[in-house]
Amino acid sequence: MDMKILVVGGGGREHAITTALSRNTDTGIYAVMAKSNPGIARIARKVLNVKETQVAPIRDFALENGIDLAVIGPEAPLEAGIVDALEGAGIGCVGPTRAAARLETDKAFCRTMMERHGIAGCPQYRVFHGADDAVAFVRDTDRDLAIKPIGLTGGKGVRIMGEHVDTAGAVAYIREIGGDVVLEERLIGEEFTLQAFVDGRHIVPMPLVQDHKRAYTGDEGPNTGGMGSYSLADHRLPFVTERDYEKAFRIMQDAVAAMAAEGVPYRGILYGQFMNTAQGPKVIEFNARFGDPEAMNVLSLLTSDFSGMVCRMTEGTLTPGQVSFAPKATVCKYVVPAGYPEKPHAGDPIRIGDTGDALVYYANVVEEQGVLYTQTSRSLALVGLGDTLAEAEQITERAATAISGNIRHRSDIGTQAVLDRRCAHMRSLR
Numbered sequence: 001m002d003m004k005i006l007v008v009g010g011g012g013r014e015h016a017i018t019t020a021l022s023r024n025t026d027t028g029i030y031a032v033m034a035k036s037n038p039g040i041a042r043i044a045r046k047v048l049n050v051k052e053t054q055v056a057p058i059r060d061f062a063l064e065n066g067i068d069l070a071v072i073g074p075e076a077p078l079e080a081g082i083v084d085a086l087e088g089a090g091i092g093c094v095g096p097t098r099a100a101a102r103l104e105t106d107k108a109f110c111r112t113m114m115e116r117h118g119i120a121g122c123p124q125y126r127v128f129h130g131a132d133d134a135v136a137f138v139r140d141t142d143r144d145l146a147i148k149p150i151g152l153t154g155g156k157g158v159r160i161m162g163e164h165v166d167t168a169g170a171v172a173y174i175r176e177i178g179g180d181v182v183l184e185e186r187l188i189g190e191e192f193t194l195q196a197f198v199d200g201r202h203i204v205p206m207p208l209v210q211d212h213k214r215a216y217t218g219d220e221g222p223n224t225g226g227m228g229s230y231s232l233a234d235h236r237l238p239f240v241t242e243r244d245y246e247k248a249f250r251i252m253q254d255a256v257a258a259m260a261a262e263g264v265p266y267r268g269i270l271y272g273q274f275m276n277t278a279q280g281p282k283v284i285e286f287n288a289r290f291g292d293p294e295a296m297n298v299l300s301l302l303t304s305d306f307s308g309m310v311c312r313m314t315e316g317t318l319t320p321g322q323v324s325f326a327p328k329a330t331v332c333k334y335v336v337p338a339g340y341p342e343k344p345h346a347g348d349p350i351r352i353g354d355t356g357d358a359l360v361y362y363a364n365v366v367e368e369q370g371v372l373y374t375q376t377s378r379s380l381a382l383v384g385l386g387d388t389l390a391e392a393e394q395i396t397e398r399a400a401t402a403i404s405g406n407i408r409h410r411s412d413i414g415t416q417a418v419l420d421r422r423c424a425h426m427r428s429l430r
């Protein structure tokens with residue numbers, strides 16, 4: 001049966017989503033994106049180029065084209081109420097309503113919700129609505145804090161004392177962002193990502209992934225949207241024990257149950273970002289969507305029919321038996337414009353050479369007369385799959401070096417040396 005699925009968003013994550021959906025040849029893909037991602041445009045039957053937060057024209061486009069279901073990639077349209085509008089027009093969505101998306105879009109809501117329901121893994125935190133009070137708190141405490149603007153910041157808004165800023169820098173930053181802020185204890189450990197498909201009631205986990213936020217090799221430099229990520233063939237990570245994993249999954253289940261109990265049932269992709277500490281996993285944040293880059297790791301491994309899963313998620317009938325992933329390791333590396341993230345150089349031509357067995361996902365690039373040009377955000381992602389991490393890393397690294405232009409990537413992501421360092425760090429904490 002022919003099914004029409006609308007995908008909202010134009011990044012690497014959404015290219016991975018459309019690629020996964022298109023493996024079902026009965027699925028017709030329609031796309032909405034601000035700028036035309038050449039990879040998505042090649043797959044889609046029809047494209048609407050408007051900002052992803054323009055809810056009314058997107059709903060009209062969906063109705064005119066007889067769309068059955070929609071998958072929402074980024075967080076901004078969720079916050080703009082796109083799911084409320086599409087569901088109001090009878091179109092089932094993979095993505096939470098605006099109210100349920102507050103799990104991501106309002107960091108104060110996320111923390112108070114966890115506290116109200118006694119959900120494990122919540123760091124000590126305080127919410128402030130005023131710079132003077134927040135500044136006084138920072139000056140009074142002798143502990144390092146994480147400073148988090150309450151609203152969306154594209155993954156670049158958090159400052160960690162002792163890592164990015166000292167006390168004076170923290171004070172200046174709170175004044176700069178205006179004082180609507182969550183201050184929480186600085187967590188020490190190793191980060192990991194657990195994503196899950198949620199149909200409103202059931203929650204089905206995906207393989208664990210580790211992202212790399214820092215701009216430069218060796219985890220140096222400012223935070224970015226994510227420079228790359230890896231996963232292992234057993235779908236776990238060696239610095240996350242079975243007990244840690246079970247705790248983290250339980251936290252996700254409890255969050256879904258809590259949202260339902262609050263009358264805002266959660267449907268969509270739930271992304272849990274955890275810090276594995278000496279005391280086990282703590283929640284850094286929840287996101288109301290796939291991670292970018294983590295979507296590219298897991299969706300490249302998905303062996304079950306994603307279109308069918310999307311259908312069952314909107315019906316509330318998803319079961320673990322309907323979801324399967326190849327037992328392979330993945331490494332994803334983003335190629336980014338020179339100067340990214342602080343002073344990205346846009347408008348430079350890039351050429352894709354021989355990328356071998358790697359999957360190529362387009363992100364923030366435009367194509368003019370057959371030539372690709374960089375924009376201000378991440379350009380292309382390369383994903384290698386292998387029986388071992390080393391095999392996957394080599395496929396990806398070779399492909400990344402086959403991209404030429406005024407660009408760079410992190411060559412260390414997915415290497416054994418980095419994995420060994422993560423494991424040694426975790427051992428030193430326990």
Ligand code: AMP
Pocket residue numbers: 123146155156157158160184185186187188191213223273284285
């Ligand atoms: P977020 O925007 O919440 O994803 O945070 C961006 C990055 O800041 C995370 O990937 C972590 O590396 C770091 N971070 C956030 N919260 C904390 C915390 N409480 N302690 C330590 N690091 C944190």
Ligand code: GLY
Pocket residue numbers: 155211225226287290291292293294
């Ligand atoms: N990879 C982090 C994020 O998507 O927020």
